[in-house]
Amino acid sequence: MLSQxxxxxxxxxxxxxxxxxxxxxxxxxxxxGSYDIFGDTSIVSSLNLGRILELSxxxxxxxxxxxxxxxxxVSKVMLIPIKTNSSLILSPKQPALKKRSYEDALEVFVSKGxxxxxxxxxxxxxxxxVVESEGGGGRHIEYYKVxxxxxxxxxLKNKRRHIKDGFELCDRVHxxxxxxxxxxxxxxxxxxxxxxxxxxxxxxxxxxTTYFSANCGGQTCDASYVWNNSVPYLSSFKxxxxxxxxxxxxxxxxxxxxxxxxxxxxxxxxxxxxxxLIYDFDQEDRKAFYIHPSLGVPLRELRTEFKxxxxxxxxxxxxxxxxxxxxxxxxxxGLCQEGAMKMADLGFSYKQIALYYFNKxxxxxxxxxKFF
Numbered sequence: 001m002l003s004q005x006x007x008x009x010x011x012x013x014x015x016x017x018x019x020x021x022x023x024x025x026x027x028x029x030x031x032x033g034s035y036d037i038f039g040d041t042s043i044v045s046s047l048n049l050g051r052i053l054e055l056s057x058x059x060x061x062x063x064x065x066x067x068x069x070x071x072x073x074v075s076k077v078m079l080i081p082i083k084t085n086s087s088l089i090l091s092p093k094q095p096a097l098k099k100r101s102y103e104d105a106l107e108v109f110v111s112k113g114x115x116x117x118x119x120x121x122x123x124x125x126x127x128x129x130v131v132e133s134e135g136g137g138g139r140h141i142e143y144y145k146v147x148x149x150x151x152x153x154x155x156l157k158n159k160r161r162h163i164k165d166g167f168e169l170c171d172r173v174h175x176x177x178x179x180x181x182x183x184x185x186x187x188x189x190x191x192x193x194x195x196x197x198x199x200x201x202x203x204x205x206x207x208x209t210t211y212f213s214a215n216c217g218g219q220t221c222d223a224s225y226v227w228n229n230s231v232p233y234l235s236s237f238k239x240x241x242x243x244x245x246x247x248x249x250x251x252x253x254x255x256x257x258x259x260x261x262x263x264x265x266x267x268x269x270x271x272x273x274x275x276x277l278i279y280d281f282d283q284e285d286r287k288a289f290y291i292h293p294s295l296g297v298p299l300r301e302l303r304t305e306f307k308x309x310x311x312x313x314x315x316x317x318x319x320x321x322x323x324x325x326x327x328x329x330x331x332x333x334g335l336c337q338e339g340a341m342k343m344a345d346l347g348f349s350y351k352q353i354a355l356y357y358f359n360k361x362x363x364x365x366x367x368x369x370k371f372f
Contacts, residue, residue, distance in 0.1 A: 013126045013155060015178055016167040017102065017117040018092065024114055025056040025094035028079070031101050033086025039064055039074035047079060047088075056094075060110050077108040087181055090117065102129075103181045111166065118167045127151050128182035128192050135337065137185045143341045144191035145350035149363065150210040150335060151176055153199040156366070157207040195350065197367040202233055203360055210358075215247040216336035217312040217328025220357070225288040225311070226300055226331045233360045234334055236286055241346075242339035247329040250309050259322045262305055267297050279322050281315040286332070334358065 028047070035047040045066040047053050054065040055077060064072040079088060081104060088106055091099040105120040119126075130151045131144055154176060159168045161175060169175040182188055200208045211223070211234065219238050223231040242248055260278065263269040269278055274291075281291050290297040299311035306324075313326035328336075335357040343353045351363055 011123045012104075012120055013123055013159075013169065014107075014167040015119045015121060015126060016162055016165060016170040017090070017100075017119050017178075018097070019170040019172055021092065021095065021097060022114040023092045023094065023097070023117075025054065025092070026115060026117075027091045027093055028053045028055065028106070029089050029091075031087040031089045034082045035079045035086065035088070036082065037064070037066065038078040038080060039072045040076055044072050044074075045070055053079075054093075055108055055115060057110055057113065057115055062108055062110055062115065075109065077106075079106040079108075081105060100180050101183070109166065116166060123152070123155070124192050124196065125181065126155070126178065128188050129180060130155075130176045130178050131188045131192065132182050132185055133177040133179040135188075135341075139185075139187075139341055140344035141187050141191050142348065142350045142353065143344035144185075144188050145195050146335070146340055146344070146353045147212075147337070148188075148192045148195050149198055149200060149350060149354060150212055152195070152197075153207055153210045156199060157209060191350075197365045198363055199366045200354060200358060200361050201364055203362070208233055208358065208361055211331070211334030212337055213328075213330025213332050213334070214336075215242050215245060215310075215329045215338045216332040217248060217310055217326070218243040219286050219312065219327075219332070220334070220336060221286050221311070221332030222288075223333045225286065226333055231333075233358050235359060239336055239339050241342040242328075242336045245338040245342060247309070247338060248327060250326045250329070252306070252308060252324045252326065253318075253321045254306055254324065256317065256320050256322050263297065266301070266305075267295065269295050269297060276317065279315055279317045283312060283314045286312055 029052050030047050030049050036043050037045045037047055044064060051067055056063045058073060061073045061075060062077050064077060087101055087103045089099055089101045102119045103125040104122055107118040107120055109116055127148050131147045135147050155169060162168060162170055171178040200210060202208050216239050220236050222236040223229060223234055260271055263278060271278060288299060290299055290302060303311045310326055310328040310330060310332060312328045312332060313324045316323050340353050354363060
């Protein structure tokens with residue numbers, strides 16, 4: 001029965017849910033359709049509209065409470081939809097969190113003393129949820145298409161990233177944001193369908209790593225500046241499509257004392273030796289190091305320490321403060337999301353947008369390609 005139910009769906013992903021939280025009790029109800037509830041390998045009950053399932057942790061077991069009457073203790077719970085187009089609503093109670101809804105099947109087990117949720121979800125449903133979580137509503141369909149292309153490629157490239165945890169990818173930006181099933185923007189479903197099975201590969205017929213960030217600030221970043229390794233299909237170049245968008249510019253004020261103290265303690269850079277030079281930094285083009293490589297201060301370390309929006313900034317002194325004048329939001333490697341949105345609005349196709357940000361690549365249908 002369990003295996004037959006899973007055959008209702010096409011290609012699936014196993015996505016770890018609520019991975020930022022330590023959930024010990026949750027209420028679950030059907031949003032659409034009915035579900036069989038499996039405890040380990042046996043059906044213990046069903047979940048229909050209006051009925052509530054509660055799951056909680058007891059030692060290393062999952063306690064199942066159905067309708068306030070039946071109680072079971074099992075190692076693993078599976079909620080399998082009777083038909084396609086079914087979805088569930090999860091309402092964490094301990095801790096109390098905002099409810100979320102997900103399509104297809106759900107697996108729950110105990111890991112490190114808390115409930116671990118795994119959405120066993122059809123690839124198209126997963127990509128639709130990711131695109132809405134990453135891109136929001138109100139965008140041009142060609143932007144949604146390129147984001148779907150990127151997200152699908154990423155999912156297949158990184159399928160085993162969390163395999164030791166019992167799932168393939170998580171729902172955080174550590175992998176790809178996946179906050180809910182697709183809820184508001186039906187145009188995204190169309191974009192996912194119209195790019196169905198398409199992925200980006202390099203000229204060695206290998207899936208590429210589809211890096212993207214919110215805004216590159218007008219120049220994309222070399223991957224080696226962020227992760228020490230260059231990526232052959234990504235290069236740093238001027239991108240004028242994002243420079244007038246919402247997250248193109250930012251400023252931040254940091255105490256001169258705090259700034260110099262960090263440089264001194266972490267890197268041995270002292271004002272007595274370098275003078276005001278350590279506060280006067282102009283970054284017209286993207287760089288990897290603050291002031292000069294000889295000082296050994298990676299810009300990515302400054303971004304982390306001072307919680308900056310990007311590494312693309314210049315500095316100057318104003319009174320007792322260091323003023324950071326920054327551009328962009330995120331690491332800046334690969335596709336610039338706000339730049340891609342602007343390109344779509346200007347009439348560029350999703351393939352043109354992908355080829356603008358990634359060079360020496362091909363867009364192929366992996367279901368028909370021998371490489372896959």
